[in-house]
Structure formats: structure tokens, C-alpha cells
Amino acid sequence: xxxxxxxxxxxxxxxxxxxxxxxxxxxxxxxxxxxxxxxxxxxxxxxxxxxxxxxxxxxxxxxxxxxxxxxxxxxxxxxxxxxxxxxxxxxxxxxxxxxxxxxxxxxxxxxxxxxxxxxxxxxxxxxxxxxxxxxxxxxxxxx
Numbered sequence: 001x002x003x004x005x006x007x008x009x010x011x012x013x014x015x016x017x018x019x020x021x022x023x024x025x026x027x028x029x030x031x032x033x034x035x036x037x038x039x040x041x042x043x044x045x046x047x048x049x050x051x052x053x054x055x056x057x058x059x060x061x062x063x064x065x066x067x068x069x070x071x072x073x074x075x076x077x078x079x080x081x082x083x084x085x086x087x088x089x090x091x092x093x094x095x096x097x098x099x100x101x102x103x104x105x106x107x108x109x110x111x112x113x114x115x116x117x118x119x120x121x122x123x124x125x126x127x128x129x130x131x132x133x134x135x136x137x138x139x140x141x142x143x
Contacts, residue, residue, distance in 0.1 A: 037088070041081045049080060 014020065050062065059065050065073025 037085060038081075041084050041088075042077075045084050046077055046080050049084075050077065 054060070054062070054065075057065065059073070062073035062077050063071065065071065065076070
């Protein structure tokens with residue numbers, strides 16, 4: 001019985017870890033986003049690409065593009081959907097990489113700008129030396 005309790009306690013700790021919860025949220029958001037992407041590709045982009053082809057083939061629907069029962073029109077649409085989605089993901093990743101590089105460069109520029117100027121550093125050392133000298137002189141004169 002004690003092993004059973006240990007198992008459930010371990011399982012509960014596992015579930016309460018942040019990684020599991022983050023993963024669950026990511027899966028749910030990914031599923032919802034997947035529906036949006038699928039709709040954009042199937043309902044907007046693919047028809048724009050395929051409508052000229054369908055008109056040229058004198059076909060009203062992809063379901064009607066077939067030879068001997070082989071629905072190559074549906075297969076063609078699936079391939080185009082895949083390519084469009086892959087291209088969109090490529091563009092998104094590329095944009096994120098550019099933004100990341102820009103962010104890193106701006107961080108480096110800020111770090112360089114915040115680096116102390118030699119003239120400022122010399123001025124600070126001189127001010128510190130004058131303050132120490134003043135303190136030393138005051139302590140000597142008060143004796």
C-alpha cells in the first residue's frame with residue numbers, strides 16, 4: 001500500500017511541475033492556431049492558387065478532378081496546402097530570427113554605449129582623489 005501512495009505522490013508532483021503545465025497550454029494553443037492556419041490555407045490561399053487551374057480544366061470543384069476514381073485534385077490540394085503552410089512557417093521563423101538578431105545588436109550597442117568613456121572614468125578618479133585629499137587635509141588640520 002505504501003508503494004501505491006508513493007506512486008501517486010510522485011505522479012502528483014510530476015503533474016504540478018511547471019513544464020507539464022506549460023506543455024499542456026502549448027498543445028491547446030497549438031491546436032487552436034492549427035485550425036486558423038488550416039482555414040487560411042484551405043479557404044483563402046489554396047483557392048487563389050487553384051482557381052485559375054480549375055477554370056482551365058473546366059472543373060468547379062477539386063473533388064471532380066479525378067481519373068478512374070483516383071481523386072488527384074484532392075491530393076494536389078493537400079500538396080499545395082503543405083507547401084503553403086511550410087512556406088508561411090519559414091517566413092515566420094525568418095522574421096523571428098531577424099528580430100532576434102536586431103534585438104541582440106541593440107543590446108550590444110546599449111552595452112557599448114553604457115561602457116565608461118575614458119575621459120569620464122578619468123574625471124571620476126580625479127574627483128575621488130580630490131575628495132580623499134580633502135578628507136586627509138581636514139583630518140590633519142583638526143589635530
